[in-house]
Amino acid sequence: MTAPRMTQYAGGGGCACKLPPGELDELVAALAGSAPANPAAELLVGLDGGGDDAAVVRLDSERALVTTADFFTPVVDDPYDWGRIAAANALSDVYAMGGTPWAAVNLLAWPRETLPLEVAAEVLRGGRDVAHAAGCQVSGGHSITDAEPKYGMSVVGLVHPDRMLRVDAAVPGSALTLTKPLGSGVLNSRHKATGTVFAEAVEVMAALNRDASRAAVEGGIPAGTDVTGFGLLGHAYKLARASGVTLAVDAAAVPYLADARQALADGYVSGGTRRNLQWVAPHVEFGSAPESERLLLADAQTSGGLLLTGEIPGHPVIGEVLPPGPSPVVVR
Incomplete structure (x- = not known):
């Protein structure tokens, strides 16, 4: 029996399935500033911070709770790898x-009439193995029947209130570091279309951002975000906008996965990437960067690295934080 190609059960794939960033901005704008009449805990990071990666509430002077949820349709055909x-x-x-993740629950949507539950078990096994490698407990979750398979997790962790990374704390004069290469978007698009497996991309996407995060906190870096569905440019713009600074990106210093440029040249560009570029273009000074470079910098990533305002040993510096200028993001 031929194993099912998971990517063929979904209209999109991975973080490229996110709502377009401009539409999402409008959607959440009405919620910003709202709060319960008698909150049980102080909200340290929420919608008002410019769209951070998770919500954070204070427990006491040394502990704050981090909570988030993320799920998407298959980005690769192998169910175990998709789970990872x-x-x-x-x-x-x-x-x-x-922060440090402590506990997670699974989020699963499954077309039970067309995909065996044995395949779902492999997805869950992949998720469990990565969470356990992170030292994070996994217990239960929620599942529904759906025409498209979707999987992810709701995660709770802890962070010190005075040692957080956040999008509104970038300081001019800092280096800009990226901890994973770009290109997963175009390679995933090629994989979906042709079935070609890009082993390097799979391992990069399945790798944890734990060590880079710890190094950033230990180094006193105040600001950062992860690079996912809105691409490097989109997440850089959100960080610059929230912090009131300009981020300068040196295009030649940005690392890419092997075969990413060829996949782009062959036309494997997702709709999510094109929407990213359309949204962010008015806020970016591109200089002489060609269209191909702009698309790669806007490539919709899945499980990308951290974009940090400081240097991390072993990871490339791709630019710097500047005082606010005419454009929030400059490509040099």
Whole structure:
């Protein structure tokens, strides 16, 4: 029996399935500033911060609770690898805040009439294995029947209130570091269309952002975010907008997965990537960067790395934080 190709059961794939960033901005704008009449805990990070990676509430002077949820349709055909990638992506929201994930529950939507539950079990096994590698408990969750398979996690973690990474704390004069190469979007699009497996991309997407997050916190870095569905440019713009600074990106210093440029040249560009570029273009000074470079910088990533305002040993510096200028993001 031929194993089912998971990506063929979904209209999109991975974080490229996110709502377009401009539409999402409008959707959440009405919620910003709202709060319960008698909150049980102080909200340290919410919608008012410019769209951070997770919500954070204070428990006491040394502990704050980080909570997030993330799920998406299949980004690769192998169900175990899809589970690994989806779990790493959900855990990344906690790492992007400088926190440590402690507990997670599964979120699963499954077309039970067309895909065996044995395949779902492999997805859950992949998620569990990555969460356990992170030292995070996994117990139960929620499942529904759906025409498209979807998987992810809701994750709870802890962070010190005074040692968080957040999008509104970037300071001019800091280096800009990226901890994973770009290109998963175009390679996933090629994989979906052709079935070609890109092993490097799978392992990069399944890798945890734990070590980079710890190094950032230990190094006193105040600001960062993870690079996912809105691409490097989209997440850089959100960080610059929230912090009131300009981020300068040196295009030649940005690392890419092998075969990413060829996949782009061959036309494997997702609709999510094109929407990213359309949304962010008015806020970016591109200089002489060609259209191909702009698309790669806007490529919709799945389980990407951290974009940090400081240097992390072993990871490339791709630019710097500047005082606010005419454009929130500058490509040099």
